[in-house]
Amino acid sequence: MAPINRIAQLSSLIAQQTTIIDDFFTHNNIPTPSLNPDALHSLHIPDSAAHIKAARDAVIEACSELKALLTGPKELLKFNWTAYVSVKAILRFKLDRSFAVGETTSFEGMSEYSGLNVKIIRRIVRHAILNHRFFEENVPGVITHSALTALLATNAAVRNSLVVELDEFWPAGVKMADAMEKWPNSEENNETGFTLANNSNKSMFSIFADEPERGDRFGRYFSGSNSAVDRLLEEYPWGEKASMVDVGGSHGSIAISIAERFPNLKCVVQDLPDTISEGASLLPAHLHDRVSFMAHDFFTPQPVIADVYYFRSIFHNWADKYCIKILQNLAPAMRPGARVIIHERILPGLEKLDSLDALRAINLDVGMQQLLNAQQREMHEWAELFGRADPRFRYLGAHQPHGAIRWIIEAEWQG
Template sequence: MTSTNRIIELSSLIAKNTAIVNGFLVNNNLPTPSLDADALWSMPIPEDATEVIKARVTVIDACSELEALMTGPKQLLKFKWTAYASVKAVLRFKLDKSFRVGEQTSFEAMSKFSGLNVMNVRRIIRHAIINHHFFREDVPGVITHSALTAVLAGDEVMRNSLIVELDEFWPAGVKMADAMEKWPNSEESNETGFALANNSDKSMYEILAEDPDRANRFAKYFDRPESTDGLLDNYPWEEKDTMVDIGGSHGSVAISIAERFPNVKCIVQDLPAAVSEGASRLPAPLEGRVTFMSHDFFTKQPVSADVYYFRSIFHNWADKYCIKILQNLVPAMKSGARVIIHERILPGLETLSTADARRAIDMDIGMLQLLNAQQREPHEWPELFRRADPRFKYLGARQPAGAIRWIIEAEWQG
């Protein structure tokens, strides 16, 4: 039997699912996708349109595979070593802000704005157009914004994120293999690609603390509004009286829990600057039900509670340090207390779409290059609790529908 021609199969899959997405957009009088400057910044598909979301993901994955097949192995091996050079230059010299969205400019005007000579502006802009859809040059020498540069010019959060990823994360990735060779199998946060990229023997957080501007950019990268990712609807908070949000920053999760469940008293713990800022932002109606406490989770936990909650904390640390964090809870824990770890997990790739798999694996490698830390697979969690103390009973991990993070739970049986 002749096997199905994969490129034809993929092209059919793309056509079928593109029609589903297009049909939804047309039936709801929504604009079709565009990279023009006035395009919508995100695809206008609501969360409850699950069939359309699935079709969109299928198109993206199929296009990626079809491109790879059409490119071929030898061509795929060619490294794009100039890939983001122009993007970094655009951001560094603020070329995206050199003229307003809806207007047009010239290489000469961008040169005057930035201080770069005309030749360098022209080569940077054309590289960014060809490789990243940054700007447009529909008429030779006449530059307008594209959808991507319109977003950069109008969304400071998105712009800051890209700067952090290119200035902080990318150099660390380049040096990751060097760090692994210099410090084989290290679990130390100062023996990393980030440390080498900064010519330092300190950890990422220590390095950033020495430069307020860098630290501020980095803080803004993570200080973005986020949903509670299924936590409120998929955990029996109505049965709990107290929770401690460890490493809870400004208390967004604790505040959400307190607003929804008046029975729960929440304590947010973090380093002094974070809790001071969080306390200043606390809504008045929650005073007394949400409190802030300075605490380092590498020291003994002083609060006895029903639930100890960690949001995206453990993936910042290697196993030896995660074990210390758990062991520091023990002195305060009463029998039946729960530990909730709320973060991404690495399930088997067969359960993920290609796009989701890439995001998960990319995050895992990101933790390696920055901190010698990791995302963990399902089987690694019970072992981590066991190594911390055999009196922890692992209760399992579950991912609420539509959530990015998993709810990983253990019970103290001491």
């Protein structure tokens, strides 16, 4: 049998799926993708067009594999050790904001704006153009925005996210192997790549508490992701419950959404004192009788008796030993039939490791390691975690609502 010609297979797949996507854009009057400054910031594919999203993912995955095959193992092993240095310099010296979108500038203009000399500016900008499509230089010495730098210059949230990724996450990743060598198999959140990158003996949370400006920047990085509830309201029988506690619930966005939808349900939001004070001040007046705020450390015994204890993206911040303590501290308040809901990603099994969603989940898993010695978990690890915490927990399983990132993971207290 002749060997499979993988590059031809991939090329054909890319052509077929791209045609499907292009036909969809044409039929729905959606502009074709572009990296020009006035391009759409993201592709407008509605949730109802699941087949188009699948086609897009297939093209991206195939392009990645095809590039790897045509690069070859030896070349693939070469590490681009200058990859993001120009991007970090552009952000640090605000070169993306040195001229308005729709206008042009020069290396000299950027030099005057930033205080860096023209030679350095030229090298940084051209590196960013070639490696990251930052800016454009279609006429020698004349710089215009690309879609990427136009977005950075005009969208504070996007810009903040990239700053956090390069100033906080990237240095921690560089130091992760050093931390693993210094503190083998550690589950402590102050024995990490982040700790070493900051020349500290403190955890990331403690470092941010000591430096409020950094902490605020980090908080804004995740604020956008907290707006979506991942079909939690539709996919869980909240109408059958009388009370819930949102443990580590920040300003209460989830509890407020649940209370708005289910008028017979009372909600308590628990978090650190400053966060709780801010959340309480923002609570809509018509919910004051059904949503309350309470300062509480989830490493201390839970004081509130409720039907449901809800945790959103909490457990992936902690190693197993600490997650077990969190669960054990619920026991004093739990009554038979009470439920624990954990709402976060689950690492995919081997059968799904070739998907883009799997790549994102595994990248986040390693990210939690480098920042906090924490982790994302596979399906079987959730049952094990509840069992290790207390045999009175009965693990009920997990399901992922269609189109959602997070899974709804549930256990019942049997008393």
